[in-house]
Amino acid sequence: MTIVVLLPLALFGVLGLAQVILVHERAEVVVIANGRRAARVRTDPLPLLPDTSAIGVSSEPRSSQARVDAG
Numbered sequence: 348m349t350i351v352v353l354l355p356l357a358l359f360g361v362l363g364l365a366q367v368i369l370v371h372e373r374a375e376v377v378v379i380a381n382g383r384r385a386a387r388v389r390t391d392p393l394p395l396l397p398d399t400s401a402i403g404v405s406s407e408p409r410s411s412q413a414r415v416d417a418g
Contacts, residue, residue, distance in 0.1 A: 349374045 349371055356362040362370075 353362070353367045353370060357364060357367045
């Protein structure tokens, strides 16, 4: 995406080649940092589900296997 913007700016002389390269390299660092952030293993537990037993709703996932076993 940055190439689409930077290439015309370099061709028309708005930015010099060194500036275009610097902006492009910074964008690459941001992309890599975002990928590392997204790939991080979470150490905090998932939030607990609210207690819905009082209203008769189960927090257990429905299983299609239960229908096969009952049949």
